[in-house]
Amino acid sequence: MTTETALANNNTNKPIISDSIKALITTGFKTVLVPFIGILVFLMLWAGAASKIDTSLGKFPGPSVVWEQMGSLYEEHNAEREKEQAFYERQQKRIEARLAKDPDYVPKIRGYTGKETFLDQIFTSLITVLSGFVLAAVIAVPLGIAIGLNKTLNAAVNPVIQIFKPVSPLAWLPLVTMVVSAVYVSPDPLVAKSFLNSMITVTLCCLWPMVINTSVGVASIEKDLVNVSRVLRLPALKHVQKIVLPASIPMIFTGMRLSLGVAWMVLIAAEMLAQNPGLGKFVWDEFQNGSSNSLARIMVAVIVIGFIGFLLDRTMLQLQRFVSWDKAGTAS
């Protein structure tokens, strides 16, 4: 940067490069080049450190090995899909052949029961975290609004929230598992029990930050705005719809972003612990598997988990920008 300032100083009396181009170069430097260098340095440090660590499963995977495994995980996924395709084709042919011989035959179609690929696991985890998150939002936002509007209710609910808030959702996991398997009994279940376990764990994790942030947002609405509503004699429902909800949208979103970030971390842990399908289970299975590729595959999962967490946060931010009037709160 010092050379740049020196250049800029030299150029003050003879503006060869126009200011706009200079600005473009500076921003390009900051937004593209510097992060790129950062990543490059990280990869070099990683490669250097990895080559020095020997584990019982071989050397710790460096960037190149991990990149390779990323490719092979994708190929495995494709291969599995082809196998599935082939399975259904075979089944179809068998049924047709049988029907040709015996027209009264009632065909039985069996589902494919191959193992879930890495991509399937990603998909499962995403669906789980989003369902749990949405369920939490559906409960937390109205509850938060009610608590924020009513001081008595706040006093009643607050101790419960304060006690449950610091509890790791993983502590709930055994309880959730037992309750789900006791209550959710159906011969033809709509969703798997394991999915329900993970989802409820995510919900429990998201609930508290959302309730707290919503209620704080609602309680801290400017008094003048409330007075406007009183002067206009807005009915309660319209008051919530026209004043309370828009006013507290920034805080609601803060709570949502906080909880989605935590939820994603907790979900992976919950899947590892409870052997529920998802990225966490993938990591655990690879660990138990203990092949020479395992560590590299786990590293792939680590990167993917990080990347998805980042994308989830960005998505929420974009959603907030779209919904919220307060652009100041969405700067980062």
Next chain:
Amino acid sequence: MNANEKANVILDISHIDMVFDTPKGPFTALQGVDLKISKGEFVSLIGHSGCGKSTVLNIVAGLYQASKGGVVLNGKEVSEPGPERAVVFQNHSLLPWLTAYQNVELAVKQVFGRSKSKSETKEWIEHNLELVHMEHAMHKRPDEISGGMKQRVGIARALSMQPEILLMDEPFGALDALTRAHMQDSLMEIQQELNNTVIMITHDVDEAVLLSDRIVMMTNGPAATIGEILDINLERPRDRLALAEDPEYTHLRSEVLKFLYEKQRKVESISKHKVKKESSSSKEKVEAA
């Protein structure tokens, strides 16, 4: 107030006491406030900070309940806030997520509801924004317009409710001197046209003399009440430049100043002065006037 005006009384503030419960015990903010206001009258409330001007206004608005006594508007006792007593707040209090137009629309739709058709509603909203000269920025949001413009929209919103009485709580207190002068001229212009009944709280002696038919001067709290009432019989329309030389104007102005600085001199210790930043700044405003 002459006999003719007395017959026309629209608002009767009678024997109001206001006692607040504080952790240190009850605090009497107002005691025996008595005031009758006629239709079409413009009344200013002036007094030092903390004398309970805003409390009087909030009681009339229905936002506070008086501990004793009551307010009667058009023969009906005030018990809750309502659009017939529209309030212009000091900090505009526009909804930041709505445009100027939508802010007024919320009020118009709530007050007139189905009694105005869609096109009538639109026309009425635009008419009120034109009154305050905001037609060019109707579809801008509060954070895109200046402080003076926000206050204009706030006034348009209050006017759009067609209130029986307009309550203004230091409407121009947060504006710079030039903008304030503009706003005062606009308000006089609107007043000329609509002849609303107005109660305005102010710290500004010039503003009070320029705009009012009567200035109600309040004594210092606790247990504040009305000290003196000054009739302003300057001819309308008033022109601030011409009035600056007018002996009658100068006299009225010095009457208010005398009340504030001789009869109701506010002596505050220095430490209290530091704590009460708001009161010191308002005092400066009066001094600057």
